[in-house]
Amino acid sequence: METEIGVITSHCYQCGKCTAGCPLNEDMDIKPNQVLRMLQAEVPGYEDKLLGSLSIWLCLACDTCYSRCPQEVKLSQVMDFLRQESVRRNKVNPKAKDILSFHKAFLETIEKNGKLNEVWLTLNYKLKTLNMMQDVNKAPSMFLKGKLNPIPSRVKNVSEIEKIFKRVSENEGGNK
Amino acid sequence: MKVGFYPGCSLEGSSKEYSKSLFAVAKICGITLREIEDWSCCGATAAHNLNHDLAIALPARTIALAEKQGFEQIVIPCAACYGRLAAAQQAILGDESILARTQKNIDMELTGKVQLLTIFEFLQQYIFPVADKHIVNKLNQKTACYYGCLLARPKDLTKLEHPENPMEMEKAMEKAGASPIDWAFKTECCGAGFSMSRTDLVAKLSGKILEDAADRGAESIVVACPMCHSNLDLRRPEIKKQLKKDINIPVLFITQALGLSMGIPACDLGLDKHFVPTEKAVSCIVKKEA
Numbered sequence: 508m509e510t511e512i513g514v515i516t517s518h519c520y521q522c523g524k525c526t527a528g529c530p531l532n533e534d535m536d537i538k539p540n541q542v543l544r545m546l547q548a549e550v551p552g553y554e555d556k557l558l559g560s561l562s563i564w565l566c567l568a569c570d571t572c573y574s575r576c577p578q579e580v581k582l583s584q585v586m587d588f589l590r591q592e593s594v595r596r597n598k599v600n601p602k603a604k605d606i607l608s609f610h611k612a613f614l615e616t617i618e619k620n621g622k623l624n625e626v627w628l629t630l631n632y633k634l635k636t637l638n639m640m641q642d643v644n645k646a647p648s649m650f651l652k653g654k655l656n657p658i659p660s661r662v663k664n665v666s667e668i669e670k671i672f673k674r675v676s677e678n679e680g681g682n683k
Numbered sequence: 684m685k686v687g688f689y690p691g692c693s694l695e696g697s698s699k700e701y702s703k704s705l706f707a708v709a710k711i712c713g714i715t716l717r718e719i720e721d722w723s724c725c726g727a728t729a730a731h732n733l734n735h736d737l738a739i740a741l742p743a744r745t746i747a748l749a750e751k752q753g754f755e756q757i758v759i760p761c762a763a764c765y766g767r768l769a770a771a772q773q774a775i776l777g778d779e780s781i782l783a784r785t786q787k788n789i790d791m792e793l794t795g796k797v798q799l800l801t802i803f804e805f806l807q808q809y810i811f812p813v814a815d816k817h818i819v820n821k822l823n824q825k826t827a828c829y830y831g832c833l834l835a836r837p838k839d840l841t842k843l844e845h846p847e848n849p850m851e852m853e854k855a856m857e858k859a860g861a862s863p864i865d866w867a868f869k870t871e872c873c874g875a876g877f878s879m880s881r882t883d884l885v886a887k888l889s890g891k892i893l894e895d896a897a898d899r900g901a902e903s904i905v906v907a908c909p910m911c912h913s914n915l916d917l918r919r920p921e922i923k924k925q926l927k928k929d930i931n932i933p934v935l936f937i938t939q940a941l942g943l944s945m946g947i948p949a950c951d952l953g954l955d956k957h958f959v960p961t962e963k964a965v966s967c968i969v970k971k972e973a
Binding site: 530531534565567568569570571573574587588590591594605606608609610611613614617621622623624625629632641642645648649652653654655656660662663667668670671672674675676678 | 692693695696697698699721722723724726727728729730731732733734735736737738740741744784787788789790832835836837838846847870871872874875876877879880881882884888917955956958
């Protein structure tokens, strides 16, 4: 991993500032400093534990950990890598299903339009999660305030965007 | 003076008022913003969570368009879009192989040398030098300046002197005649992109932010990020349920607050588009003494 993303996890000396500052540490099954410790120690089975954890999906990429890290370990980049590996190896924690569905619905909307349309995103997310009733009470007032555009605004030539998606998926998402 | 403008998706949808108020303030100050033609989404959280190359290619397409259209500088008011464009720029400028791969992925020429401005840098360069002569009102209220994550971190991208205790917004609000409060949550995360997928966590995190602002007597909260705004404004009913109390502090975009100090009518700043009523903040305003 270190060679792939250029983050040297061995620099971490376990001071715990990342976990102390993490806004969602109490909701995480593996705390941020423990994620780094597991990557350092490589105790058998650590990969499955990390890739199947809820923590990697709860990480908001707020970068509080990195900005306070005395060793400047970019934990947010480690988390990006672990999420991508978790999807690739089919290890996503069942409790993270809605979070992943949201990300997928988001990217599908971009692939089709080049821009995000909040109506399309919401419908796509609801179809994926079957949370059909969520936020329905917000739609009328959002619409009246002109915050929802039922007709998506798109880039001129959507095939340009589709091709970008195709090329990066051929490279297996980079991950590097 | 013409500056490039990247609205990003939120400023065309749920945060139209951020764009509207930015244009209103720029107009009074004689600055013309020109939108990058045919821009696309920055990829946001979803792209960097799921596909590293896509997270660079999507913002890079917009940067390449800006270069082709001859812009030297572009302002990116959305903190999240700014973070993605700046991260992509850092990646392509820092590694020639990433630059080459990205050019291939987007099938466009790209140098990555266009200057990206945060909303603070734009205000600093273009608005503040002429603001004083346009400010006719005093906001006359205690305000909590809320930065959230992406305006403060990571510091190599946001270019802030003090990422743990930034003062850029406070300086702007003092100019507008408000009294910024000292508080504990100005760079804490609001829950960001979990608005739909984990609304419970957004209510928890945004609830703490709102409660601290209220406890310290804030009469308004000023933000510069569409996600922070929507989590603190649109998600207020969920926050109220979480806190089990009613906090009605309105949330203004920094450009709306500046616009009010310049005497721009509330409707021209999109204050009618908020879910938490803004009348209380507007009613505090007094004429500035000559």
